[in-house]
Amino acid sequence: MLKNKLFMAFLASLSMVFFSSSSVVRAEKAQQEDFFSQPIQELTGKAGNVPVYSHIYGANFMTEQERCTYLLKLDGMKTKEESDAFQIKHREEIDMRRKEAGG
Numbered sequence: 757m758l759k760n761k762l763f764m765a766f767l768a769s770l771s772m773v774f775f776s777s778s779s780v781v782r783a784e785k786a787q788q789e790d791f792f793s794q795p796i797q798e799l800t801g802k803a804g805n806v807p808v809y810s811h812i813y814g815a816n817f818m819t820e821q822e823r824c825t826y827l828l829k830l831d832g833m834k835t836k837e838e839s840d841a842f843q844i845k846h847r848e849e850i851d852m853r854r855k856e857a858g859g
Contacts, residue, residue, distance in 0.1 A: 813843070814850030817857070 809815045809823045818826065826846065833839040 813847055814854065817850055817853045 809818075809827070812818070812823060812826060815823055830839060830842060833842060
């Protein structure tokens with residue numbers, strides 16, 4: 757009798773964990789879909805008065821599309837070496853743009 761009660765309690769708690777975690781996954785997926793359906797300007801725009809892209813080197817020399825592409829590429833890097841090489845190349849390109857603009 758005690759084994760049956762313990763087993764039923766175990767099944768009940770297991771089903772609660774399963775169903776609550778699946779609803780969390782669905783909510784996260786819906787949130788991601790909402791996020792990626794936003795226009796680029798909202799993804800790389802401002803949070804209050806602070807530009808979301810303020811951490812990108814030379815962001816003011818890039819278009820909205822370039823900032824978004826930069827962030828997506830950087831996020832997709834698998835290794836630190838790959839990421840470092842990408843950022844070095846980016847800095848060189850931005851430095852050239854800055855020189856061309858007279859800065």
